[in-house]
Amino acid sequence: MPNTQLVDPFGRRITYLRLSVTDRCDFRCTYCMSEDMVFAPRAQILSLEELYAVADAFIGLGVRRIRITGGEPLVRNNLLGLLQRLGQRPELEDLAITSNGSQLAELAPQLRAAGVKRLNISLDSLQRERFAAFTRRDRLDQVLAGIEAARAAGFAKIKLNCVVQKGRNDDEVLDLVEFAMARGLDISFIEEMPLGSISSHQRQDTFCSSDEVRARIEQRHTLVRSSKRTGGPSRYWQVAGSETLIGFIAPHSHNFCGDCNRVRVTAEGKLVLCLGHEHALDLRALMRRHPGDRQRLRDALVAALQLKPERHHFQTDAQVQVLRFMSMTGG
Numbered sequence: 001m002p003n004t005q006l007v008d009p010f011g012r013r014i015t016y017l018r019l020s021v022t023d024r025c026d027f028r029c030t031y032c033m034s035e036d037m038v039f040a041p042r043a044q045i046l047s048l049e050e051l052y053a054v055a056d057a058f059i060g061l062g063v064r065r066i067r068i069t070g071g072e073p074l075v076r077n078n079l080l081g082l083l084q085r086l087g088q089r090p091e092l093e094d095l096a097i098t099s100n101g102s103q104l105a106e107l108a109p110q111l112r113a114a115g116v117k118r119l120n121i122s123l124d125s126l127q128r129e130r131f132a133a134f135t136r137r138d139r140l141d142q143v144l145a146g147i148e149a150a151r152a153a154g155f156a157k158i159k160l161n162c163v164v165q166k167g168r169n170d171d172e173v174l175d176l177v178e179f180a181m182a183r184g185l186d187i188s189f190i191e192e193m194p195l196g197s198i199s200s201h202q203r204q205d206t207f208c209s210s211d212e213v214r215a216r217i218e219q220r221h222t223l224v225r226s227s228k229r230t231g232g233p234s235r236y237w238q239v240a241g242s243e244t245l246i247g248f249i250a251p252h253s254h255n256f257c258g259d260c261n262r263v264r265v266t267a268e269g270k271l272v273l274c275l276g277h278e279h280a281l282d283l284r285a286l287m288r289r290h291p292g293d294r295q296r297l298r299d300a301l302v303a304a305l306q307l308k309p310e311r312h313h314f315q316t317d318a319q320v321q322v323l324r325f326m327s328m329t330g331g
């Protein structure tokens with residue numbers, strides 16, 4: 001009898017897929033990609049039909065949460081058609097998107113109508129010049145308008161994501177918390193991951209731990225540990241007297257690999273079993289060699305899970321541990 005679940009050698013069941021639909025983006029965030037990024041040729045990117053086939057295979061193997069990522073997923077042509085198909089799958093408990101917010105002023109209502117339940121929106125600064133330095137694009141007003149459009153569209157949950165860097169935006173932590181609280185949003189603070197070679201800053205100099213961020217918040221607000229889990233790596237705290245949850249994603253200071261329940265598929269169809277390792281399975285080659293063979297695809301996913309490592313070993317020194325940028329992997 002064929003396997004119908006995705007379980008790795010350490011007994012962790014995979015129920016969460018992060019599916020990248022493009023490596024392209026209209027921003028050039030300094031921790032995510034280079035200014036002169038070379039994108040994959042379009043023929044190497046999975047078609048919408050191939051993306052759905054991958055999602056379908058994972059759903060058939062017990063995945064119940066799918067997050068659409070990029071690059072910036074909302075620059076992918078005809079993405080709504082894929083979202084509508086996924087939004088109609090009753091097995092999915094959650095269909096979410098991670099976005100930079102640039103396209104939300106126009107697309108938020110359509111995403112909600114397609115069945116997207118939750119949004120994560122990147123926001124690393126509320127200061128125009130600093131935002132432009134982070135993203136290499138002067139579009140803070142556009143993102144803020146997208147956040148308001150998302151609020152008006154009625155998603156079940158909207159969360160802001162902030163990569164905190166010492167000396168670059170750590171002094172805005174409290175401003176970002178209060179921005180989220182005033183709008184009924186959640187927010188997660190993320191330790192920068194050593195993915196891709198960058199020139200804008202030295203990661204060992206700008207590293208800011210989640211403990212430092214939490215201590216800064218607690219100078220003004222009381223935080224109560226929350227049991228809330230959304231399927232991802234965030235560990236949440238409730239702001240006392242508020243509906244806002246504050247999450248901390250701490251790959252360096254508080255390794256979260258022990259209960260990892262997720263894998264990633266890149267826009268080029270590479271199954272990435274762990275952010276901290278280079279090895280991957282080429283699903284695109286498999287699907288194009290055997291088009292429409294759903295069982296073969298499922299069997300390949302089950303077999304690949306036996307190679308999922310126990311954990312990553314991120315360090316905060318200057319050494320680049322994984323060559324691919326986050327935009328190539330999918331957020």
